[in-house]
Amino acid sequence: xxxxxHDIVLQCQGVHKTFGTQRVLGDVNLGIARGQFVSLVGxxxxxxxxxxxxxxxxxxxxxxxxxxxxxxxxxxxxGHGPDRGMVYQNYALLPHLTAIHNVALGPMFSxxxxxxxxxxxxxxxxxxxxxxQLTEAEKLLVRLGLGxxxxxxxxxxxxxxxxxxxxxxxxxxxxxxxxxxxxxSGLDEGILIEVRNILRALYQxxxxxxxxxEAPPLTVIVVTHSLQDAVRVSDRxxxxxxxxxxxxxDLKEHPGSSIVxxxxxxxxxxxxxxxxxxxxxxxKEIYRVVLEGRNLSRTQHCRxxxxxxxxxxxxxxxxxxxxxx
Amino acid sequence: xxxxxxxxxxxxxxRGEISQRQGQIIFVLALITIASVYSALAYSDTDKILPTWDxxxxxxxxxxxxxxxxxxxxxxxxxxxxxxxxxAIGLSSLIGIIIGMxxxxxxxxxxFLSRILTFLGNIPANALMVVFFSYFGFGLKMYIAxxxxxxxxxxxxxxxxxxxxxxxxxxxxxxxxxxxxxEIVWSVLFWQVLPHILTAVRATFGxxxxxxxxxxxxSASDGFGYRIMMFKRSARMELIFPYVAYLGLLGIFxxxxxxxxxxxxxxxxxKGDK
Numbered sequence: 001x002x003x004x005x006h007d008i009v010l011q012c013q014g015v016h017k018t019f020g021t022q023r024v025l026g027d028v029n030l031g032i033a034r035g036q037f038v039s040l041v042g043x044x045x046x047x048x049x050x051x052x053x054x055x056x057x058x059x060x061x062x063x064x065x066x067x068x069x070x071x072x073x074x075x076x077x078x079g080h081g082p083d084r085g086m087v088y089q090n091y092a093l094l095p096h097l098t099a100i101h102n103v104a105l106g107p108m109f110s111x112x113x114x115x116x117x118x119x120x121x122x123x124x125x126x127x128x129x130x131x132x133q134l135t136e137a138e139k140l141l142v143r144l145g146l147g148x149x150x151x152x153x154x155x156x157x158x159x160x161x162x163x164x165x166x167x168x169x170x171x172x173x174x175x176x177x178x179x180x181x182x183x184x185s186g187l188d189e190g191i192l193i194e195v196r197n198i199l200r201a202l203y204q205x206x207x208x209x210x211x212x213x214e215a216p217p218l219t220v221i222v223v224t225h226s227l228q229d230a231v232r233v234s235d236r237x238x239x240x241x242x243x244x245x246x247x248x249x250d251l252k253e254h255p256g257s258s259i260v261x262x263x264x265x266x267x268x269x270x271x272x273x274x275x276x277x278x279x280x281x282x283x284k285e286i287y288r289v290v291l292e293g294r295n296l297s298r299t300q301h302c303r304x305x306x307x308x309x310x311x312x313x314x315x316x317x318x319x320x321x322x323x324x325x
Numbered sequence: 326x327x328x329x330x331x332x333x334x335x336x337x338x339x340r341g342e343i344s345q346r347q348g349q350i351i352f353v354l355a356l357i358t359i360a361s362v363y364s365a366l367a368y369s370d371t372d373k374i375l376p377t378w379d380x381x382x383x384x385x386x387x388x389x390x391x392x393x394x395x396x397x398x399x400x401x402x403x404x405x406x407x408x409x410x411x412x413a414i415g416l417s418s419l420i421g422i423i424i425g426m427x428x429x430x431x432x433x434x435x436x437f438l439s440r441i442l443t444f445l446g447n448i449p450a451n452a453l454m455v456v457f458f459s460y461f462g463f464g465l466k467m468y469i470a471x472x473x474x475x476x477x478x479x480x481x482x483x484x485x486x487x488x489x490x491x492x493x494x495x496x497x498x499x500x501x502x503x504x505x506x507x508e509i510v511w512s513v514l515f516w517q518v519l520p521h522i523l524t525a526v527r528a529t530f531g532x533x534x535x536x537x538x539x540x541x542x543x544s545a546s547d548g549f550g551y552r553i554m555m556f557k558r559s560a561r562m563e564l565i566f567p568y569v570a571y572l573g574l575l576g577i578f579x580x581x582x583x584x585x586x587x588x589x590x591x592x593x594x595x596k597g598d599k
Contacts (some may be wrong), residue, residue: 078503109505114507
């Protein structure tokens with residue numbers, strides 16, 4: 001595998017997924033390095049959400065395996081775990097809790113149990129701990145610009161605010177991998193810019209960590225149908241499509257969607273000026289390959305690891321495994 | 326003239342917005358209509374079916390305090406009947422909530438119970454009453470059994486539907502946050518469906534009152550059902566009408582209590598708009 005010398009936190013090995021007789025994904029092979037921000041694009045029904053759900057642990061692959069980094073090694077994904085956070089398209093916030101309590105819920109569940117809380121309430125030890133958790137949640141919300149609305153219920157928040165609360169709720173669990181399902185849909189332009197800025201700021205933290213010789217804290221996978229956003233917020237774009245040439249690989253039956261595009265994408269730090277021309281150009285290329293392409297060769301447009309090997313990687317990919325340990 | 330028409334127009338317009346004051350006036354008009362129709366019908370002093378206003382007024386005094394015996398029928402019967410209804414609804418809610426919550430999250434519990442509960446819910450509890458008479462006699466146990474058999478499936482099924490309506494994403498999210506199964510069910514989902522639970526429990530008061538009155542008719546020596554039966558034997562409508570009106574007011578009072586509880590316990594919950 002070409003990614004041998006990198007610190008891989010997520011790996012898909014020959015992943016197939018069928019629902020009944022419908023072959024959704026066929027032979028997906030993928031390795032994502034620590035600290036990368038990856039966009040996953042594809043047409044409707046191409047299986048990108050299915051892939052996301054397998055990574056998060058909601059679905060299990062029919063064949064092959066999904067491995068995620070946990071406690072020092074790559075381990076097979078079994079069910080949901082706090083090492084992989086997910087921000088759903090509908091945000092899935094709890095309507096009966098205020099923003100801050102939505103965020104502080106994870107620490108409560110992971111650091112205590114029902115009897116622990118009941119007895120702790122009596123003896124006062126729990127109240128102290130809860131205070132710390134709420135302070136932590138508050139800090140995170142302030143960092144994401146939600147200091148003014150943290151005591152509001154989700155129904156009183158705007159779409160963009162809800163999404164940031166959902167991001168905060170995942171971040172407070174300190175996941176190694178954060179998955180975002182269509183984070184850019186249904187938001188107006190002003191909020192879109194804020195969400196992109198949050199992602200860029202998080203990426204910047206990864207790069208800073210690499211520079212200090214530490215492991216970058218967060219790996220992100222964004223599923224989106226907006227090709228320009230895909231190019232804008234990530235350092236790598238992966239496209240999946242049903243229309244690849246399985247006969248060229250001596251397969252009689254079509255096994256389902258697979259990766260047909262995998263290339264570098266430019267991530268910009270929050271205050272850089274965007275190179276709109278380059279973004280448009282790459283978005284057009286992705287459109288041609290992933291959405292319009294027919295009878296594709298699976299290797300032709302998957303140049304990511306070749307480019308990294310040639311030293312073209314930027315962001316966290318400038319740093320080889322070992323540099324950041 | 327045009328101004329008067331403009332202010333009256335919303336009254337005959339579909340979804341027209343009438344002012345609060347107009348609403349109040351229309352309500353008072355309704356009361357006046359009912360009172361005048363009654364006055365027109367109840368004119369005879371000898372009519373036992375529709376007592377005159379004077380007789381009715383004496384009847385109201387009598388059900389509050391009977392000058393002959395010194396009994397406070399209304400108060401004593403409220404105490405007796407609610408002494409049967411409240412423990413029964415409490416127990417029924419407890420069972421219904423537990424069953425409904427687990428049916429909403431475990432497919433096996435759903436498969437095991439949903440059809441059976443729908444079946445049981447369709448059996449009128451009044452029809453089962455004879456069975457409970459023979460099992461439990463005529464004491465409190467019988468009332469509890471009748472009311473539970475008539476209301477538990479109502480509560481369980483509405484709790485189940487409310488939990489079922491919650492998106493799977495939310496539950497996955499809770500799992501990612503490290504919540505155990507009990508925490509998902511009781512620390513999160515329970516509070517989230519509490520408004521629906523309150524509505525379901527509130528809705529059981531009507532049927533519970535029906536079953537209680539029916540059972541008291543046959544078996545009790547106090548309570549609303551017993552008293553109405555006694556009044557009916559002597560055909561004393563001037564006593565029955567205040568009783569019936571009181572039951573209506575009691576229903577409105579119960580609803581108000583539940584709405585108040587909802588506002589205190591579920592400040593986040595808004596019907597309609599959101």
